Amino acid sequence: MAGVTGRLVRGWCLRAVRSSLQVPAQLHMSKTAMGASQKDFESAVNQMKLLKKDPGNEVKLKLYAHYKQATEGPCNTPKPGVFDLINKAKWDAWNALGNLPKETARQNYVDLVSGLSSSSDSSSQVKPEADRKQAGYETLVMTSEDGITKIMLNRPTKMNALTTQMYQEIMLALEAASKDDSTITVLTGNGSYFSSGNDLTNFVISPDELEERARRGAILLRDFVGCFIDFPKPLVAVVNGPAVGISVTILRLFDLVYASDRATFHTPFSHLGQTPEACSSYTFPSLMGPAKAAEMLIFGKKLTAAEACARGLVTEVFPDSTFQKEVWTRLKAYSKLPRNALRISKQMIRNHEKEKLHAINAEESRILQERWQSDECMNAIMNFLSRKAKL
Numbered sequence: 001m002a003g004v005t006g007r008l009v010r011g012w013c014l015r016a017v018r019s020s021l022q023v024p025a026q027l028h029m030s031k032t033a034m035g036a037s038q039k040d041f042e043s044a045v046n047q048m049k050l051l052k053k054d055p056g057n058e059v060k061l062k063l064y065a066h067y068k069q070a071t072e073g074p075c076n077t078p079k080p081g082v083f084d085l086i087n088k089a090k091w092d093a094w095n096a097l098g099n100l101p102k103e104t105a106r107q108n109y110v111d112l113v114s115g116l117s118s119s120s121d122s123s124s125q126v127k128p129e130a131d132r133k134q135a136g137y138e139t140l141v142m143t144s145e146d147g148i149t150k151i152m153l154n155r156p157t158k159m160n161a162l163t164t165q166m167y168q169e170i171m172l173a174l175e176a177a178s179k180d181d182s183t184i185t186v187l188t189g190n191g192s193y194f195s196s197g198n199d200l201t202n203f204v205i206s207p208d209e210l211e212e213r214a215r216r217g218a219i220l221l222r223d224f225v226g227c228f229i230d231f232p233k234p235l236v237a238v239v240n241g242p243a244v245g246i247s248v249t250i251l252r253l254f255d256l257v258y259a260s261d262r263a264t265f266h267t268p269f270s271h272l273g274q275t276p277e278a279c280s281s282y283t284f285p286s287l288m289g290p291a292k293a294a295e296m297l298i299f300g301k302k303l304t305a306a307e308a309c310a311r312g313l314v315t316e317v318f319p320d321s322t323f324q325k326e327v328w329t330r331l332k333a334y335s336k337l338p339r340n341a342l343r344i345s346k347q348m349i350r351n352h353e354k355e356k357l358h359a360i361n362a363e364e365s366r367i368l369q370e371r372w373q374s375d376e377c378m379n380a381i382m383n384f385l386s387r388k389a390k391l
């Protein structure tokens with residue numbers, strides 16, 4: 001199951017697969033001449049319920065298809081509509097099995113689950129060390145050293161695209177950083193990107209869930225941005241590579257923005273049928289003037305690091321080859337400055353517009369809640385997922 005179908009199902013949670021894999025009570029417990037018995041099959045289904053690690057969407061689709069084939073035979077239900085992405089992916093997977101005999105499907109299902117269980121057993125043997133390092137975060141690496149708390153986005157293979165879980169973990173990390181004894185808090189990215197912005201698979205949902213998910217998304221967005229507006233200590237963005245969408249607009253809520261000369265700054269909201277967030281509809285025009293803000297926020301012009309610096313969005317640009325060394329040397333020196341003075345000065349600079357920013361944040365989130373339900377937005381997401389268009 002490669003390409004488009006694989007992509008269409010991201011965001012489909014393990015719980016949903018587990019529930020679609022429940023064993024009907026009337027199944028018999030007889031051993032067949034061919035491979036796995038009904039009992040083996042049922043115990044594989046039960047094992048799936050205990051699986052701790054998400055096996056990924058391609059495997060989940062395979063499991064779903066083989067479960068359906070094993071219990072109901074060949075797919076003979078109507079094909080779901082084109083916008084019903086998840087059910088269509090599931091239907092495609094089942095339908096692709098054609099006339100595969102039930103017994104073979106059952107055996108394949110048992111083999112798949114047994115492969116998953118042994119790999120999750122072996123990974124659990126090496127896990128404790130990794131867990132300690134991550135201190136409870138799955139999508140971030142958080143460290144505190146030399147008076148600096150560093151929050152590193154850690155999905156390098158997905159260009160640090162921000163999943164729902166990631167927004168929540170960043171909020172928790174900021175809350176912890178605001179209370180720890182560090183002087184400065186840093187946000188950066190692992191790998192080649194700072195972040196490619198909102199993970200577009202956050203939008204992979206069935207049509208009947210759209211309204212509720214848009215409502216919850218708007219609340220999450222408002223709370224997420226609110227954490228940056230209220231953050232009490234100096235907050236620094238170490239922009240190690242390209243930044244897209246909300247990872248650009250949020251930068252104006254940081255106190256320092258250091259960028260590698262490899263970084264670019266791109267806000268393709270209109271291309272996605274969406275509108276600005278993170279208070280950028282107010283902060284960008286006030287920072288760079290309405291004409292330059294329009295070029296970015298309405299027309300999606302991608303800026304180089306030097307251009308972003310000239311527009312006041314970036315504090316300073318460093319050559320990529322010396323970026324990490326220069327930035328961390330600078331930050332370590334800053335972190336030795338008197339902690340309370342830094343904190344109070346930050347609050348004096350920021351407090352003037354805090355209330356206004358919260359109001360703008362609420363309004364932008366409300367508008368986006370509507371946008372996410374629009375055809376323009378849906379079509380743009382479909383294009384990305386099917387890779388007809390790259391931004």
Ligand SMILES: CCCCC/C=C/CC(=O)SCCNC(=O)CCNC(=O)[C@H](O)C(C)(C)COP(=O)(O)OP(=O)(O)OC[C@H]1O[C@@H](n2cnc3c(N)ncnc32)[C@H](O)[C@@H]1OP(=O)(O)O
Pocket residue numbers: 157158159161162164167196197198199200201202217218220221244245246247268269272274277384390391
């Ligand atoms: C609570 C909700 C709040 C919502 C707030 C709203 C925010 C608005 C925004 O942030 S708008 C911006 C959204 N982001 C984008 O539109 C970027 C989309 N991604 C791309 O255009 C490209 O991936 C790229 C230019 C960032 C990188 O291109 P490149 O060719 O170098 O790499 P790949 O495309 O092959 O990417 C590698 C894998 O990473 C996946 N991926 C990258 N970015 C995203 C993303 N934003 N959402 C989902 N997935 C992303 C990509 O699909 C590849 O995965 P694969 O290897 O499994 O195919």
